[in-house]
């Protein structure tokens with residue numbers, strides 16, 4: 266047996282490369298990353314391709330090793346030079362993010378050290394990193410010091426954790442679901458509806474509250490509806506507000522919603538996945554002279570909030586957060602004990618809740634480091650400047666696009682604007698759809714579209730940290746050319 270073990274060991278040790286091997290690999294990886302980043306300023310936002318990544322499928326897994334330079338060549342061709350370039354400042358579609366470089370450094374260390382940060386016992390320092398980041402975000406939205414939450418893979422899971430917590434906190438057991446009422450608007454992100462279904466609340470009464478002409482929830486209507494529902498023996502328990510909708514970047518009247526929620530004992534959840542980090546801005550005024558941040562007034566009245574550092578803090582994809590004011594309710598909804606975990610769960614001398622007790626996840630990525638490192642390395646000031654720049658770029662675009670003949674939607678509250686071209690003749694929806702196809706084929710700038718009340722709108726969402734004035738000017742130029750071409 267020892268002999269066989271030793272033979273296996275020889276092969277198994279290949280999984281632990283030597284220093285020299287690691288150096289060679291690191292060098293190749295660095296070279297790859299540098300090549301990618303050297304071109305990023307002028308890289309296209311979208312590249313249509315003939316292979317559609319099929320070279321990946323064509324390479325089977327095999328018993329023996331392959332060489333790194335060849336694999337990198339394949340990645341470059343089949344992955345990194347096709348589709349949306351989400352690292353590029355030319356990405357102005359959906360909600361971009363970017364991926365500040367120290368995210369990669371954090372991920373690298375996290376993967377090498379492989380710390381387990383679900384339990385304080387396993388990594389006291391790692392858990393402190395996660396909880397400190399969460400508390401910093403709680404401070405940003407004005408939650409009290411004893412609030413907490415969880416770092417998640419993104420906004421979708423953050424919203425899910427909040428909704429499950431709300432369900433349990435308000436004791437909506439399966440027997441009560443049919444009488445339970447949830448209030449939201451049609452502009453809520455679809456992941457909220459997905460979370461409602463996953464949470465077993467699909468048979469609850471779902472009330473879509475009408476919106477005003479700025480796509481904000483009509484709070485007066487909400488109040489009347491809650492009263493009517495209560496009178497009719499239903500159980501109103503949850504209202505979801507948006508702080509920055511995906512379609513137009515609208516912020517719901519959070520203060521009013523919070524007051525109504527408070528009065529009627531509803532759980533108030535805010536989806537700030539896109540908009541939340543604009544709370545960092547200081548020097549931007551709204552058209553009425555108030556501060557941009559005042560749009561979020563009342564956010565502190567909420568019980569829970571989803572916020573995405575991989576959007577508004579420009580980290581690479583893979584980091585969202587849920588913040589929950591009453592951490593006990595989050596614990597009640599997610600805590601579980603198992604005998605095989607007894608050493609870990611019983612050990613917590615500091616007041617540092619275990620992330621695993623607040624989430625459906627047990628083993629998970631050490632994801633705090635990818636946010637902790639950039640925040641410390643850069644400091645907060647450049648993030649603030651970058652967010653303020655994005656707001657002003659959006660306003661600049663909004664003014665300029667009108668000068669080249671486009672019709673626009675509402676004045677942008679945050680960094681999303683909608684616009685469309687009314688052609689001399691023909692159907693405007695068809696024309697703008699063709700325009701977007703034309704833009705995507707061109708690819709220098711990537712934008713996406715939406716549909717509001719049957720009208721096809723082109724969107725611009727400016728949130729990549731790499732988007733600057735030159736991208737916006739280029740895009741305006743591309744639009745000008747495209748209109749000439751398509752109107753012909």
Ligand SMILES: *Cc1c(COP(=O)(O)O)cnc(C)c1O
Pocket residue numbers: 360418419420421422454456507509510511536537538539540573585
């Ligand atoms: C992006 C987004 C989400 C979903 O977050 P993911 O990180 O993509 O899972 C939810 N709500 C809003 C408003 C968003 O912009």
